[in-house]
Amino acid sequence: MNSLRPGMVLSESGWNLHVIAAPPDPISATVALVPVRHLYGGHTLTQRWDRARHVSVYRHRLAPGDVTLVPTVPRCFIPDSPEQGDRVVARFHEALSLGDSRFFEYDGTQWIAVSEELDGREFRQTVRTYNSIRHLVNAPELSYVYYSYMPAGHQPHLYVDGKPMPARTVSQLVVGDVLRLPGGCRVEIDAVKAIGTATALHVRLARRSIHSLRHFMWSEQVGGIAEHLDSGRTGALYATEPRASELRPAAGLRPGDTIIRSWGRVDSDVSEVDSIWASAGRAAVELTTTAVDGRRVRTCSSGHEPRHVLLHSPHPEYARPAAEQMAAGSTA
Structure with a gap:
């Protein structure tokens, strides 16, 4: 030692x-x-x-x-009074499939976890309830998993390689979306097809993970293709790169907005906007935010350069509700 x-x-x-x-x-x-x-x-x-x-x-x-x-993910903070619909998503370091479907959801009185496992030839669903999950989320010996908090009404986000990015269910994915997996892996969606009650994603490896055979198990060759099935029953989430229409300039944000700040940069984080300041005669805008881990950050950039992803806005006259934004994903 x-x-x-x-x-x-x-x-x-x-x-x-x-x-x-x-x-x-x-x-x-x-x-x-x-x-x-x-x-x-x-x-x-x-x-x-x-x-x-x-x-x-x-x-x-x-x-x-x-x-x-080595990528760092902020510790998961669970409020004393969670809101109905809040989620805590568990991510496994060495997962061998697409999609994250392990999460706890608060129903107003308790936390509920739904899991689905293959039992013979059929899937068996198990529902567990918890009065508190702090003992699970904060357990120091849980070396195989980490957690992220997702408030109700916010567009979900997941961390890949320590960086936040939008997350979508299989019904919100479209051709051209890029899924991100640990180790710098990029997987592009070539087709989305309905097969019975399930959805089939036809995916193509665009960039290999540096973690060989850990996060893309079908092929190690760029251009390799595979099919991934999702029943939709577990609400699995997929970390994706933002679509061009989702990126906003600093000048298009408002105090109180929750954003993925500076998408694609090494210092990208999930933050709440505190203030936006632009000096007369200058194109630069200074953005002051508070990250989920409490850090205060100032970012100076072109006011019209689309670099941030809006996860939630308290200004109904300014932004559509997150649920509407996500529902519109199928036409984006």
Whole structure:
């Protein structure tokens, strides 16, 4: 334990592919706090480990200065008084299929989780209820999953490689949409077809993931094609690149809007707009926002350059409700 350094990649059972994110902090003669984060991105988890513990690591490791490149996802904050329809989505680091369908939804009194598993030749649906899910979301030992909070009425978003992007159900996907998977993978939709009560997505690999055979299991060759079926019963979400019509300039935002700020940049985040300021005679606009993790950020850019994605607006006269925006996706 005392020889652990930032950049080392663990091969421990339960912590495989987690990177030491910062130097361990000894808090007693026998215990140290060890910050770790999954190589594919996620929450930073601080573990209380015995200083005498023997830890297995891979021979290859990151340079200490490259640890900051390991994607970070803000911790999921659950309000004391959630609103009906709020969701908490679970994302698995090493998922082997398209679509994220594991989530908790608040029905006004409790959290409900619906899962669907193949039982023989039929799918079996299981419904579980929870009075509170904080013990699940904040459990430090959950090394295989991270969580994102999605308020009711907001266009959903998911994190891929630590960056937020719009999320859609299968019924909202159209030909030309680009799905994003960890490791820089891009998958383009070539066709959307109804097969009975399910929807078939015909997809084509546009860019390989750097994580071989982890997030695109059908083909490793650019141009490889596959078919993905979605029954629609679980409400699975797909992280997609924004459509051109969804990108807005800073001058087109209002205080109180929730946005994906600076889509495509390394510092992109989900934020609420605090203020917008433009000086006379200058094309630049200064945008002040508060990120979901509490950081205050100032962004200066051309007021007319479309760089931000609107997730929700409290101004009904200014933007259509998010539900209408999503419903219009099939005609976008």
